[in-house]
Amino acid sequence: MATTELNFKVEHVEESAVTKVDWENLVFGKTFTDHMLVMDYADGAWEQPQILPFQSILMHPAMSSIHYGQSIFEGLKAYRQMDGKVAVFRPDMNAKRFNESAERMCMPQIPEHLFVEMVRKIVEIDQAWVSGIEGHSLYIRPFMFATDHWVGIKPSDTYKFMILLSPVGTYYSELVRVKIESYYTRAAVGGVGRAKAAGNYGASLYPAKFAQANGYHQLVWTDAKEHKFIEESGTMNILFQINDTLITPSEEEDTILRGVTKRSILEIAAHWGINVQERKISVEEIIHAANSGVLQDAFGAGTAASLAQIALIGYKGIDYMLPPVETRTISNRLKTYLTDVKIGAVEDELGWNLLV
Ligand code: COI
Numbered sequence: 001m002a003t004t005e006l007n008f009k010v011e012h013v014e015e016s017a018v019t020k021v022d023w024e025n026l027v028f029g030k031t032f033t034d035h036m037l038v039m040d041y042a043d044g045a046w047e048q049p050q051i052l053p054f055q056s057i058l059m060h061p062a063m064s065s066i067h068y069g070q071s072i073f074e075g076l077k078a079y080r081q082m083d084g085k086v087a088v089f090r091p092d093m094n095a096k097r098f099n100e101s102a103e104r105m106c107m108p109q110i111p112e113h114l115f116v117e118m119v120r121k122i123v124e125i126d127q128a129w130v131s132g133i134e135g136h137s138l139y140i141r142p143f144m145f146a147t148d149h150w151v152g153i154k155p156s157d158t159y160k161f162m163i164l165l166s167p168v169g170t171y172y173s174e175l176v177r178v179k180i181e182s183y184y185t186r187a188a189v190g191g192v193g194r195a196k197a198a199g200n201y202g203a204s205l206y207p208a209k210f211a212q213a214n215g216y217h218q219l220v221w222t223d224a225k226e227h228k229f230i231e232e233s234g235t236m237n238i239l240f241q242i243n244d245t246l247i248t249p250s251e252e253e254d255t256i257l258r259g260v261t262k263r264s265i266l267e268i269a270a271h272w273g274i275n276v277q278e279r280k281i282s283v284e285e286i287i288h289a290a291n292s293g294v295l296q297d298a299f300g301a302g303t304a305a306s307l308a309q310i311a312l313i314g315y316k317g318i319d320y321m322l323p324p325v326e327t328r329t330i331s332n333r334l335k336t337y338l339t340d341v342k343i344g345a346v347e348d349e350l351g352w353n354l355l356v
Helices: 064-068 091-104 112-125 198-213 260-271 283-291 329-342
Strands: 035-042 050-053 071-073 076-080 086-089 137-146 159-168 176-180 218-222 230-233 237-242 245-249 276-279 295-302 306-315 318-321 353-355
Touching: 035 112, 050 112, 064 137, 071 091, 071 198, 086 112, 091 112, 091 137, 091 260, 112 137, 112 159, 176 230, 176 295, 198 218, 230 245, 237 260, 237 283, 237 329, 245 260, 260 276, 260 295, 260 306, 260 329, 283 295, 283 306, 283 318, 295 329, 306 329
Parallel strands: 176 218, 176 306, 245 276
Antiparallel strands: 035 050, 035 159, 071 137, 076 086, 076 137, 086 353, 137 159, 218 230, 230 237, 237 245, 237 295, 295 306, 306 318
16 A cells, blocks of 8 residues: 555546335345445555546456456445434444455455445445345445456456445345255365365355255354364354354354354444354254253354354254244343444444444
8 A cells, every 4th residue: 555544536427326225125136326436456566546536447358356256355344323413333343354354365455444444435425325124234345356467377467356235125025944964065274274265155055055945044164074073154154152152153263254243243242242252153052052952052143144144054854943033032132232333332442433
């Protein structure tokens, strides 16, 4: 980065499209705001960030990210506060994770405070798109991809960083049905599972397709070596409640995405004195807990899905039903509190909201 202070070039739309949004029928990720942010990297430095009217971009057919997948992304959200202001939830965490992904994929770093400022600035410009409807938010999608025009394989010398904004409603309209995967693999130790690399998501589509054809929403990924240990669920991290303890797979190995929503849930739960464990969790332990009636709850945690409670877990042809959602006191309390913090309905004790 040539400068430490950002000097944006801003080109505003002539007329906002916000009045045309069908707020009641939003489909996740299909509606985009008036503007987008673009910043190019060349000659070892980031150029001036530009905020432009939302538009298509030109691509060279040999652009290296299309061929070799040097492409990473982030997901975070802005919320309309009870007092009418707009705040972004924990953008510093995404900035940090973005750079971790960039490092793993041989891509350039973006100083965290500049990443956060770019997010803040574009949300400020398009803040009219943050609706105050219950369950709604503005999904923020920063991403970076390699742009060298070369089909030779090496880390690109040039990159494009962009931010898109998309108003969204609730990701899941019902409790989630998941199936434990015991053949296909999302990530192996030493691979790129910890990175939010585009290819991880592309590779998950084929196995997910089979689960979806059998009535499940998502897979629960297991370890690549033996398929004995739980890792994460589709695009979310996964948490279980056995008796009164909240457990989730530990992040020690580099196969699991370091989720911001999951981390926030664990921090709140620990603050409330709930017993929280991050450790290896075997499939056997979960099935045994379900059979003996002590599996009180299971839920996913992710930016898009927020806290998504699970209805049932499929494994080797059997569906293990979870208790009725009304009885799940811990996840219900966590879900309410997390939403309340994000919309400013309770005090932001931990300083998680960035007002734009
Ligand atoms: C997110 O929660 O931000 C995700 O990565 C989900 C997305 C793939 C829809």
